[in-house]
Amino acid sequence: MAYVFFGYFAGVIALTAVLVVALRNPVYSALSLLVMFFHVAGLYVTLRAEFLFAVQLMVYAGAILIFYLFAVMFLTEKTPDRYHIQSWGSLLIGGAIIVEVVVLIGQHGISFGSSVARTAAPSPSEEGNTESIGQLLYTSYLFPFEVASLILLVAMIGAVVLSKKDLPEVPPS
Amino acid sequence: MTELGLRFAITLTQISVIVGIVIVTVLLLTLAERKVLGWMQDRMGPMEVGPYGSLQPFADAIKLFFKEDIMPAGANKFLFTAAPLLALIPAFIGFAVIPWGPDETWEIGGIAVKPFVISDINVGILYILAFASLGAYGIILGGWASNSKYSLLGGLRSAAQIISYELNVGLSIVGILILSGSLSLVHITNAQEGWFWNWYAFKPWAPQFIALAVYVISTVAETNRVPFDLPEAESELVAGFFTEYSGLRFAFFYLAEYANMVLVSCVASALFLGGWNAPYPGTLLSLIGFPSLAWIENTMWFAFKTYSFLFLFFWLRATLPRLRYDQLMRFGWKVLLPIALANIVITSIIVFIQEQLK
The missing domain is CATH 1.20.120.1200 (NADH-ubiquinone/plastoquinone oxidoreductase chain 6, subunit NuoJ)
Incomplete structure (x- = not known):
């Protein structure tokens, strides 16, 4: 199956x-x-x-x-x-x-069979994998996680700066 | 194999019952909306078909069914047909994880069945959010495939609007996820048992009513309702993304919009207002000696809360004028988003302090 x-x-x-x-x-x-x-x-x-x-x-x-x-x-x-x-x-x-x-x-x-067997192997924990992902992200992988978020933040600020047009000064009427 | 077949039959029954309820609700809503709007504006609303216009939804359905199916010249045939379905499916698929009644298990033919939820998956609320975000495809593709500039502008507007406000929907429920520690809607509603101050909207020390306000405003925008119905602003865009649609295809878009309204109302009452829980502990029916019928009371409470939210949608429509497009975007990103983020920070601080004091 x-x-x-x-x-x-x-x-x-x-x-x-x-x-x-x-x-x-x-x-x-x-x-x-x-x-x-x-x-x-x-x-x-x-x-x-x-x-x-x-x-x-x-x-x-x-x-x-x-x-x-x-x-x-x-x-x-x-x-x-x-x-x-x-x-x-x-x-x-x-x-x-x-x-x-x-x-x-x-x-x-091509080790097709073994790769499928490997994917089936890790038994899902009872608590569900949302909790396990959260635990891992904030313990073992805290540093890479923070680095990734910093890179994304920089990219976001960069996009804002690039797309910001320098509007001409509107003369006060 | 018979067990599998029985399970299959039970699930199919559940699905058809729930789809039936949703469609009947939508039929009622189309009438209720016009009646409520009429009364609020000191009119009668529809009065012609049936007593007090009560058969109006059926007249509308028959009319839409027999209308000529027009496809504009130069339209993309495949996408023009697919778009209404792409809008309709995400609107209905979310109902699979909504708990309509108490978390009971019934024994049917030797199989344990949860009668009031089709599937209790442990990422329930994420599942709803994921499919809700796909509803934009129907709109944007419908707009593009119509080969009409009004439709295209409506579709593009709606894509931008849905993405902006879906972020606020997601962030506004994070406080509840922190409080409940689960993504399953069944688990979240079970945790709100007892008096009404156990509902997450009024939860002592970390009430989520601000999050509820953000959620409701954002979902109004996400379902393209007044005052955020920019994608179909008739004074600017004729009718927005479904300008070129007629007949059954138009009815599908209409059905999708109303089913989405029902869905977000169900989610709001399940997350913030305790779902099927009565505002008092237990149920009155089990108190007077009918514990086996208590589920009727619970489902009625759920229906009452959901219909209250739906009434709020109509109320807003009767009250507020439409926003301008830049106001809409500024409101979403500069007002609602900071409020939702602040709510997350404050809730997590309070929960942390409570955990320390235990």
């Missing part, structure tokens, strides 16, 4: 991830990304990580992707074609990544 669900979610994730870059209409790309986020959330459910499931939907699907759609609808009115010009450099980078993937798989082999 776990294999069926994992296969379904993984398959749809791979398919929609390809569609995000392959579809010509940017709105469809965004929607395909939405479907992908849903299935990633589904994977979290099979891993019994309900908190991550909810956060995945809320943050990625509910907030970030809406902003993508927002931008796409504003910027690509009738001419989405300019997003489909690929430079030769991307072919080079893509080729390098494919070679890397092939090399990695060649070294370790």
Whole structure:
């Protein structure tokens, strides 16, 4: 049963991830990304990580992707074609990544069964994983957590500063 | 296999009962809204269909059902059809974790069933928030797919508005999560048993009524209701994101908006006002000797609290004028957000001191 669900979610994730870059209409790309986020959330459910499931939907699907759609609808009115010009450099980078993937798989082999067994192994604690995540974040991972929040704060302030237009002085009438 | 089948049948029954109740509530609301608005503005409201207009919702439903289904030229057919469904599903899916009555377990055919909640998952409130945030897709895609500038502007406005105010909804309930130590709605309502001062809105030393005010204001904005109905401001945008919609598709958007109202009212009464708990300990029915019927009283209290919130929605609509768009954004980010954050800080300090004094 776990294999069926994992296969379904993984398959749809791979398919929609390809569609995000392959579809010509940017709105469809965004929607395909939405479907992908849903299935990633589904994977979290099979891993019994309900908190991550909810956060995945809320943050990625509910907030970030809406902003993508927002931008796409504003910027690509009738001419989405300019997003489909690929430079030769991307072919080079893509080729390098494919070679890397092939090399990695060649070294370790595809251990599909063992990875599924590993994910099923950690028994969910009785208290639920929201509490465990909170405990871990504020004890073992306190420093990385604070660093991450500081980086996000800096990014936020940077965005505010960048988007702030210097309004011309309005002469008092 | 029979056990699985029985479980399946029970869950399906629960789902259909709850969806039925919600749809009937929505039908009632469409009439109640016009009646309440009418009385508040010294009018009669609908009077033509049935006695005192009581059959008006059915007349409306039949009218919408038989209307011609118009799709504007140049509209994106697939998304134009999908958008109303994308708005409707998130509005209904949240009801799965709402506890409608006492946390009892009934034995049906050898299977323990919780009759008053479809699924008691331990991230219940996050689940509702997650799916509520997806409701924006229906609106923004409906606006875009209509191939009309009014629809597009309405959809974009609504996306910005929903994201801004959903943040305040999330932050306003954090105080309750600190007090209860759980994300499960069943657990949160159980913790508010006893007299009404055990409800989190009036909880001694850390009352959450300010959070309740922030929550209600933000949900009014999130469901696109007056005074925050900028996405469908008819004086500026014709009818906003559903300008081009007609017939059943329009009815779906309408249904989604009202189901969302019911959902946020249910959440408000479950989180802040004790859910199905009566304002006194226990129930009157069990006091006079019918403990097996106590759930009727409890569900009635839940219904009463939810309908009070829904009445508040109508009341606000009859009272307040619409805000301007920049006022709406400034109010959300510069007034409600700091209040919600301050509420979290104060609540956690009080809870910390209480823990130390124990």
